[in-house]
Amino acid sequence: MGINSLKTVKVADAPTFKQFVVDRTKLQQLGKALFWDQQVGSDGQSCASCHFHAGADNRSKNQVNPGFRSSLIAGGDTVFGQTSRGKLTPNYQLTLDDFPFHKLQDPNNRNSLVLSDTNDVVSSQGSFNVDFRGFGLSANDIGIPVAGVFKDPATGAMVRNVEPRNTPTVINAALNHRNFWDGRGRNEFNGVNPLGSLDAEKIVKITSVNSVVFVQTRISNSSGASQAVGPPLSALEMSFSGRTFPLIGRKLLNRTPLAGQNVALNDSVLGSGLTTGEGLKVKYVDLVRGAFDPTWWNAPLGWVVDLADQANPELVKLPDGAKPSSTQFTVMEYNFGLFMGMAVNEYEKLLIANDSRFDQFMEGDNSRLSPQEQQGLRIYLGSGKCINCHGGAEMTNASLRRVQGFEVLERMIMGNDRVAVYDNGFYNIGVRPTKEDMGVGATIGSKNRPLSNSRAFQKCVNDALTANPSLSLAQANDSCGVPRMLARPAEAAKLLAKAAAQVGNPQQAIILLNQANALISSAPPDLLQGSCKLAKNPALPCPVLPDGSGVQMDGALDVLAKFSIDPAVLTAAASLLPDPVSPGAASSLLAPPLGRNERVAVDGAFKTPTARNVELTAPYFHNGGTATLDQLVDFYNRGGDFAVQNQDNLDPDIQPLGLSIQDKADLVAFLRALTDERVRFDKAPFDHPSLNLPNGGSAASYNPAYSFGAGSPVPIMDDRVTLPAAGALGTVRLGTPNTPYANFPDPLTPPSPSR
Ligand code: HEC
Numbered sequence: 001m002g003i004n005s006l007k008t009v010k011v012a013d014a015p016t017f018k019q020f021v022v023d024r025t026k027l028q029q030l031g032k033a034l035f036w037d038q039q040v041g042s043d044g045q046s047c048a049s050c051h052f053h054a055g056a057d058n059r060s061k062n063q064v065n066p067g068f069r070s071s072l073i074a075g076g077d078t079v080f081g082q083t084s085r086g087k088l089t090p091n092y093q094l095t096l097d098d099f100p101f102h103k104l105q106d107p108n109n110r111n112s113l114v115l116s117d118t119n120d121v122v123s124s125q126g127s128f129n130v131d132f133r134g135f136g137l138s139a140n141d142i143g144i145p146v147a148g149v150f151k152d153p154a155t156g157a158m159v160r161n162v163e164p165r166n167t168p169t170v171i172n173a174a175l176n177h178r179n180f181w182d183g184r185g186r187n188e189f190n191g192v193n194p195l196g197s198l199d200a201e202k203i204v205k206i207t208s209v210n211s212v213v214f215v216q217t218r219i220s221n222s223s224g225a226s227q228a229v230g231p232p233l234s235a236l237e238m239s240f241s242g243r244t245f246p247l248i249g250r251k252l253l254n255r256t257p258l259a260g261q262n263v264a265l266n267d268s269v270l271g272s273g274l275t276t277g278e279g280l281k282v283k284y285v286d287l288v289r290g291a292f293d294p295t296w297w298n299a300p301l302g303w304v305v306d307l308a309d310q311a312n313p314e315l316v317k318l319p320d321g322a323k324p325s326s327t328q329f330t331v332m333e334y335n336f337g338l339f340m341g342m343a344v345n346e347y348e349k350l351l352i353a354n355d356s357r358f359d360q361f362m363e364g365d366n367s368r369l370s371p372q373e374q375q376g377l378r379i380y381l382g383s384g385k386c387i388n389c390h391g392g393a394e395m396t397n398a399s400l401r402r403v404q405g406f407e408v409l410e411r412m413i414m415g416n417d418r419v420a421v422y423d424n425g426f427y428n429i430g431v432r433p434t435k436e437d438m439g440v441g442a443t444i445g446s447k448n449r450p451l452s453n454s455r456a457f458q459k460c461v462n463d464a465l466t467a468n469p470s471l472s473l474a475q476a477n478d479s480c481g482v483p484r485m486l487a488r489p490a491e492a493a494k495l496l497a498k499a500a501a502q503v504g505n506p507q508q509a510i511i512l513l514n515q516a517n518a519l520i521s522s523a524p525p526d527l528l529q530g531s532c533k534l535a536k537n538p539a540l541p542c543p544v545l546p547d548g549s550g551v552q553m554d555g556a557l558d559v560l561a562k563f564s565i566d567p568a569v570l571t572a573a574a575s576l577l578p579d580p581v582s583p584g585a586a587s588s589l590l591a592p593p594l595g596r597n598e599r600v601a602v603d604g605a606f607k608t609p610t611a612r613n614v615e616l617t618a619p620y621f622h623n624g625g626t627a628t629l630d631q632l633v634d635f636y637n638r639g640g641d642f643a644v645q646n647q648d649n650l651d652p653d654i655q656p657l658g659l660s661i662q663d664k665a666d667l668v669a670f671l672r673a674l675t676d677e678r679v680r681f682d683k684a685p686f687d688h689p690s691l692n693l694p695n696g697g698s699a700a701s702y703n704p705a706y707s708f709g710a711g712s713p714v715p716i717m718d719d720r721v722t723l724p725a726a727g728a729l730g731t732v733r734l735g736t737p738n739t740p741y742a743n744f745p746d747p748l749t750p751p752s753p754s755r
């Protein structure tokens, strides 16, 4: 998919949207309120606390995690590492000298001397490490602190937990097919948790005047919704351990959204009479009632969900006048995850940054990109190979349009000339050793379900064939709903050319390969006849012998099969060619079905982030170990950091690029032209309420005996910074280039005295 202005892309609704939503405007209001409201977290954390700066996070103090995701150490790595500047610790103030986390003597040569290396991760601080005990009257929950790794090294005071992966931006996230670095925020929302169809969780539906039932739902095109129901319960993000969505519903429904936070009178979503300048004039319950179809909240009198046994929720009807017990929840409370997910997703659908200078250039105004930026664009499309993964107007192959509308699974040639199947849009590019973080290759939940679609489908095919050995592979694929993969004749030709070279380039094979390449690269390409030159195919109208027998002529593969060539190479090539049974239409030729033992390359692969607005979203990559765009481009230019170690899963495009100093500068200039100025200055739709956010700890905030409401006082530190509210016309923000305040990794300084 070529690149284009993002204005050409429309955000898709869920096909079943109208079964749930009666008023989109109210849904957006609910979503924006929930996203920015500090009451949602257990201790003042909102979603925005980690997504306040260009949809991401530019704090640089107490933002380091020692490597909880490492599968090399049982239970993860809890010991902090070292940069070239010094030892990392909780509450550490990062500086530019700490970066990159994999520091080389020659940044253009991945084999040069390693000056320092750490598996630590730059991410975002979340909640304190506390067990949930209940709600009080204040916005903060009641809990008991639990010993953890995040303690200030000098004072021993507790500081906030930090997440184990860098915080990506929420801007344009609604365009992603799945969300999170590992894709666990599924495309299909189950109304309860991020896992979509990987989980059997149910919500409650009111089916008639006196009937309430549990139903399973799968709301597609909703990875933002799946994502949004993760953090509110996560002990590393917003929650004391042990909260549930029904409890959050109970806490919030009768509260004033954004109580104590300023809201601009001209806020693009929350203005227009909804606010007096602080908080909203309505309660959450009003917004839920206004936005959602009554089927999901208006239960007949007396019906509640009993959660005495968490694993087995029960619908019960209370006798007239009886009050629910502490384990019994109203249907509106019980379904609060559904409301939060859909509402936040709807807000994120507004956060589309489609008006960068690059977009304006693509719309026809050539003056919007300087000659240097245009040269950078050429490198992005050409020698930099960036387009191969950051494709489409979205500038990521993990977009909804690309994955769903085009290909869920793909085959690619790996480093050793074998072919593997992978999840489209997810690549191992050698940022860190594969096993430090398995990414989409990990499993999740008590049943260890694979996060990777390739693995999940392959497991299903194997189970189907084991249960019924008489099935054909194609039938097993069909019964599992495995999406068909596209044939890639050009790639097959590359493999066959290598095979031919190994046996001295037999003339007949070379002629056929040349003919195939000419057909494949002609304008318009003739992939069908090109494929016939590579291998005969009984299901395609390939040329036949002139002898009238009707027998098809050999292709290059058929010729090479007569030589002593590693048969695995020919099998690999065949898997990239049209299927000999059902090759689909000439316009989109289909490859053979997914094999039951076929190689899958997903370990250590991460979702490709968008390249848009990256000027504002440092640090980069899933580990946050790269601080500047110059460092990022150096990484690609040297062919990654752990390319050799990660060979089994590495994307073959990660190779030294040989860019000149000028090329690299041009590419960085182009990346900077991908900034939407409305994002830079918090203009609508990126305007927002005020936010009081944590920023590490210092002597000023040292509290020797802080109680989380349930006794058990402990020393803590919790510095706060206030981001002022921005109305539709925007504001000066915390740490944006070209504003007087800090940008990552400079210390965050507030534009006004903190509260
Ligand atoms: C403590 C900081 C923190 C808080 C609070 C937080 N997030 Fe995040 N967010 C992260 C991190 C870290 C990731 C990446 C995690 C991963 O992929 O494993 C992330 C990922 C995301 C993504 C995925 C973007 C992408 O491209 O994959 C979205 C969307 C998002 N968060 C929205 C939210 C919403 C909505 C909330 C509130 C319900 C929220 N976040 C609360 C830190 C936070």
Ligand code: HEC
Residues within 6 Å of the ligand: 168, 169, 380, 384, 385, 386, 387, 388, 389, 390, 426, 427, 428, 429, 431, 432, 606, 607, 608, 609, 610, 611, 614, 617, 619, 620, 621, 622, 623, 632, 633, 636, 651, 653, 654, 667, 671
């Ligand atoms: C093989 C696919 C692939 C190619 C080629 C590729 N990228 Fe990436 N890119 C990714 C993936 C995957 C990530 C995330 C990897 C990780 O964190 O482990 C990423 C991350 C990034 C990020 C970080 C964004 C963030 O928010 O952290 C930027 C910027 C970026 N790439 C730009 C580029 C540029 C510029 C090029 C061309 C020189 C390029 N990419 C080439 C797949 C690719």
